[in-house]
Amino acid sequence: DAGITQSPRHKVTETGTPVTLRCHQTENHRYMYWYRQDPGHGLRLIHYSYGVKDTDKGEVSDGYSVSRSKTEDFLLTLESATSSQTSVYFCAISESAGQNYGYTFGSGTRLTVV
């Protein structure tokens, strides 16, 4: 399996607190992604990165920020968590964004905001 790990695996936090999720890869892939998955919505793209310090917004980026200071790490930050951000967060990596390249997903982080 591709080397991609997410931490933490589970987290419960209070409304209004900052939260940072980490995605770490050992594959030296250029592209990294953060998705959230909610019932009835499938996976929706939050942010992605196409290189160190190069990031762009996805379809549900409001309330989230990201950083990528090293090829292997992509951080997702909720500056002030809200209950609507309760979700399962998946990180993914890809060697290329083009067609027919496999995207490998991490095991997910289950975040509950109370």
Added chain:
Amino acid sequence: RKEVEQDPGPFNVPEGATVAFNCTYSNSASQSFFWYRQDCRKEPKLLMSVYSSGNEDGRFTAQLNRASQYISLLIRDSKLSDSATYLCVVILTGRRALTFGSGTRLQVQP
């Protein structure tokens, strides 16, 4: 309108049955197509890419109809282990990320 639409199911079928899922996409500029499989509380995993000429991988056959903008997945001789959610996924031209349908749940029963 969602960019990728699927029937959520669930599809309940007996072992050995043949089952087909369809998916429609709204953007004709979509350039790449995939089926992913997701087991309960697990991450999505690539099942197969979908090519215009159609392609087969064992019991699984995928078809793409660009004119009608739909993708299909056919599973023959269903196994209990096929029970999962099947996600239709596209890459839109000019985008650098996967766009997912909400998934179709399959339950294969003994």
